[in-house]
Amino acid sequence: MDAPNPNPRPRPPRPRIAFTFPGQGAQHARMAAGLYGVSESFTSTMDHAFDAFGPAGRTLREGWLATVPPADFDDISYAQPLLYAVNCALGTMLTECGLRPDVLLGHSVGELAAATLAGVFSFDCGLRYLSEYVGVYRHAPRGGMLAVAAGPERVEPHLVPGVVVGAVNGPRQLLLSATEEALADVEAALRGAGVTCSLARARQPFHHPVMRDVAAAHAGSLTRPPLHPPHTTLYSACTGQEVTDELATDWQFWTGQPAEPVLFGPALEHLLSDGPYLLVEAGPGQSLTALARRTPAVSRGEATALALLPARAGGPDADVEAVRTAMKQIAGHGCDALSPDF
Known part of the structure; x- marks a missing residue:
């Protein structure tokens, strides 16, 4: 029988856990x-949630x-x-399974x-806010967003009036936002210049200044439930930074987001700067995981990104099997079983 190793290799420290949650465009049947x-x-x-939304x-x-x-999904x-x-629901399921995000x-x-998982506002408050939010922003003009595989310097010469950069997801991953006519014009211009682009799954021009006018006209429809400092570190894709207690408890910060650009790429880079991290996409699809895998931190092995669910809907057991596989992968990164x- 071999003698026990008197100097066993120490177990590597558990990486910090970050949950990421996708937004508009990630939805699918x-x-x-x-x-x-x-x-x-x-x-x-x-x-x-369904009970809270009433009829x-x-x-x-x-x-x-x-x-x-x-048709209007x-x-x-x-x-x-x-x-x-x-x-x-996915974030709650993970935490109740014993995985606590940092x-x-x-x-x-x-x-x-x-913000809900961080305790800034309750799930019930979030549901009520979303219900009112939908009532306000249904007044927005028809429009959408265009995913562009290029950086700002390549895109800017082709921007037509009324088109803005609605999201910076990475160095060469942008979302443009505009009303319908302007969006069609900039799409044609970019395709003509050989720039790869595709329409995102959105019917309103989110993260466009026009949303400020919509909010101003219907601000009275939004209630202001109580806000609390986050009990878990919360990063904002609106600011690209960690959310301070002061900002988390400012309702203007939350209500103003539909008109402000999303800085997910810069926020993710900032978050990963104090790794190592294990990023778990706790939402539908794998769009944020794909973005994370393009970051220098993941490329250097300083962070790992994995998705909880398949890229799209599959067979009847696809979601269950994907979660089980993800749980095994998470456990393999030093987390408790x-x-x-x-």
Whole structure:
């Protein structure tokens, strides 16, 4: 029998855990629906959301579970309440499985889920706010967002009036925002210049200054539930920095976000600067994981990014198997053994 090693190799320190939450554009038919009725935690959170939305909750639930989603699934009335609920349900499921995040970061409406998990406002307050938010921003002009695989210097010569950079997701990953006509014009100009671009799944010009006018005209429709300093480190894709207690408790910060650009790329770079990190995308799809894997920190092995769910809806067991696989990967990075509630 071999003698025990008197100098065993020390176990590497556990990386810090960061949950990331996607926003508008990540929604797809039956996103995370394979967990509904399987995970007690996930199901309970989703049912709570549908009940809180009142009569609209039944419509949201039916649209979410439909194999073929309704025609307006990408509209704010469907996409954003469902994204908020699914993000929160997945984040809650993970924490109840024993995985406690050290940092939370969301993209656009995903930032509301991050703030909820950080304790800035309750899930009920977030649901009420989203319900009112939809009522306000349905008055926005028709428009959308264009994903562009280029940096600002390549894009700027082709920007037509009314088009703004709505999100900076990485060095060569931008989202342009505009009303319908201007968006079509800039898409044609960029394609003509050989720039790769594609329409994002949005029907309103989020993160465009026009949203300030919409909010100003309908601000009275939004309540101001109590806000609290975050109990978990919270990064903002609106500022690109860590959220201070003062900022977290300022409702103008939250209500102003639809008109401000998303700085997810800079926020992620700043977050990863004090690694090592394990990034877990706790939302539908794998868009944020793909962005994270392009960062220098992940390329150098100083951080790891993994997604909880498949890139798109699959077979009836795809979501369950993806979560089980992700849990094993997380455990392999020095975290305590985790097991989902199914």
